[in-house]
Amino acid sequence: MGRAVLTEKIGIPGIRGFDVYRSNGGYRNAEKALKEMTPADVGKEVTKSGLRGRGGAGFPTGLKWSFLDRKSDKPKYLICNADESEPGTFKDRYLMEHLPHLLIEGIIISSYALGVKSCYIYVRGEFKYIIAILQKAIGEAYQNKMLGQNILGTNFSLDIFLHPGGGAYICGEETALLESLEGKRGNPRIKPPFPAFRGLYNCPTMVNNVETLAAVAPIIGMGGNTYASIGIGKSTGTKLMSACGNINKPGVYEIDLGLPVEDFLYSEEYCGGIKNGKYLKAVVPGGSSVPVLPADLIVHTQKGDKRLLSYESLAEGGFETGSMLGSGGFIVYDEDACMVRNTWNFTRFYRHESCGQCSPCREGTAWMEPILRRIEEGKGKKKEIDLLVSIADKIEGNTICPFGDAAAWPVSSAIRHFRKEFEFHVEHPDIVKNINHGSLIRYI
Amino acid sequence: MIKVTIDNITIEVAEGTTILEATRKIGGKIVPPAMCWYSKLKGSGGKCRTCLVRVAESSAKDPRPMPKLVASCSTPVQDGMVVQNTTSQEVLDARKAIVEFLLINHPLDCPVCDQAGECDLQDLSFEHGVVETRSEEDRREFPVIDIGDSIKLHMNRCILCYRCVFTADQLTDKRVHGVLYRGDAAEISTYIQNVIDNDFSGNVIDVCPVGALTDRTFRFRSRVWFLEPMDAHRECRKCSGKVTAWMFGNEIYRITGRKDQYGELEEFICNECRFEKKDRNDWVIEGPRKIKRQSVISANHYEKLIKPSVIQPIEGKMGKKEEKT
């Protein structure tokens, strides 16, 4: 049974409102941090907790915080990255929808630790109703002196500004986000310099994901060591997984990191098994940007160990036979799913969302997409399958930001594990034109 | 001063120097091609990826290699850094791939392009390109646009190096010239009036590495390799008045800024010098300008160049790109 560290209070009627949240123990962790701890103490607890960035890269949060240029005499900023736009990932939305005050509490504590007086929440523009929820919650927090001057009677002051994005996935990349926030075109910046030294308006800036910041509140409550005792190895604590696709119970689940994938997939508590009693074909475990894995490799690693939902276990086997935890967008495909169509669909997304700044990504995504569409429609050629691998290979590692890799991996991994299916498309144009051929190829 | 070794040649450079700048100090074959970085344009670089190199040892303190190839134009050197450019097959392969990427949507209408003969993309594909394209897709097409009276934009030929954007940003404090849309739909555009209202706007033509921004007062008047570049100057209130006059006999066909061996302008010149002073008597002609870059103008390689690498017209596509205007 998974613990509810983040989602503990979800389900309490009216928990979105300040009063209910407060009377159910809300903001007690902020109170503890501001009144009983120094900023350095808070940082230490976060480091001890082993918390890793939940935005996708999994970088240790405590270490990342230590990079912030505190000596600078410029203002320092905290950015909450709420641009969640990765296909398959919808956990931040869930958190903000149900527990907006938990996020605010996490931001207060984190800002205190970082010496920040202004925080921006950069929220995905399409999340209209989330924006309304957050705005209301921020307003309530100001009314109740939880934001603004002298929070809880201490000399700590903090302002939170809500900034809706304009609908570009790339603005979730932290430096594109900063450009966008400055009112410019959302092109990722060339690093170095890193935001911790020169970020928003050239000032030291920390960018963290919604879930990362929210997790700071319970970490202060229970102590870093207790949080670190949850999970496995360097994957400590709990993680929100957004599960979707051909499963009986799609939704957002909080899991202890280290939960076996098989349990997550088949237990009633989580995904509840594959829909309509079908077989499992493949899983994209961490949002559209991570490599897809076929059924056998997602349940067990190549070595035969149980595959666990942790940063290390999912990456076991490298790109040959592994994948990544990414942002926790768990997409499940049953035996009927067409991997060619899925790959085309992902690539269509990446073509549309590339900022177009660097040549491999701009040209490469726009080159792969029509090839994949043709193969999907039964008009492809066999040599184009290898061409796709080659293009993906040339994008990977040669771009300004990790978007290029994210666009390349779905293609190269799909062909690596499901080449037969791509070949089937090429060889049987008449069949794939008329029916979803996914069911015609059995892997099991 | 710090030490850096590039393709087995060690050199001392000042701290903060980029790898690319260090290679240019050494000079010759080991200098990576740079299609977007421009020493005079703050913020430029990092985009085209033609200058990728391998850092085999990050520094004396930390001799580990860097995990990925890096853009030499935007990576500062560290003391004891060891860099591979032409000595790394990985780099050469990546560069070839980048050239391919830059060409798959390129119209390759060199025969009707004003840049032919002085085009960085031609040079680049000559040196690093592959003979055949693997792309069978339709090329992107955009309409040809006028940016004011004197500048023409062929978006089809643009490689989105952003040099013109940085130039415009440097000249004006309003964002009058920039990029619209994203991904492969991205295009250069000007804000509302379709003109960069500045006396130096013509310099976007000279910074453009390809034939995307061209001089309307010169269009189709001649091929550059028929012209003789001459250093010339005049008294000018706005700029230094030092230019290159492109002449045929006694006639001035075109005025550009003076470019160095890497195709970079020595100085920006004003629009009056560039567009309005086409009379021989406007100028004091100093003498022939040496075009030092490996450019086809001086090498007189044009025929050889275009055949194998650049001009690979897809059947039925040739000539179609040049609109009436």
Ligand SMILES: Cc1cc2nc3c(=O)[nH]c(=O)nc-3n(C[C@H](O)[C@H](O)[C@H](O)COP(=O)(O)O)c2cc1C
């Ligand atoms: C193309 C792209 C899109 C991204 N989108 C998001 C996003 O929507 N939300 C997010 O938190 N991080 C996103 N990231 C990761 C951020 O760049 C950054 O690593 C993260 O916000 C850091 O927060 P963390 O350390 O708390 O994970 C994205 C990265 C890339 C390359």
Ligand code: SF4
């Ligand atoms: S990799 Fe793609 S998204 Fe990232 S900077 Fe380059 S073009 Fe833009």
Ligand code: SF4
């Ligand atoms: S390569 Fe392109 S820009 Fe260069 S001369 Fe040819 S058509 Fe013009």
Ligand code: SF4
């Ligand atoms: S128009 Fe020329 S200078 Fe401007 S981005 Fe395109 S290629 Fe670069």
Ligand code: FES
């Ligand atoms: S010159 Fe370095 S990336 Fe373009």
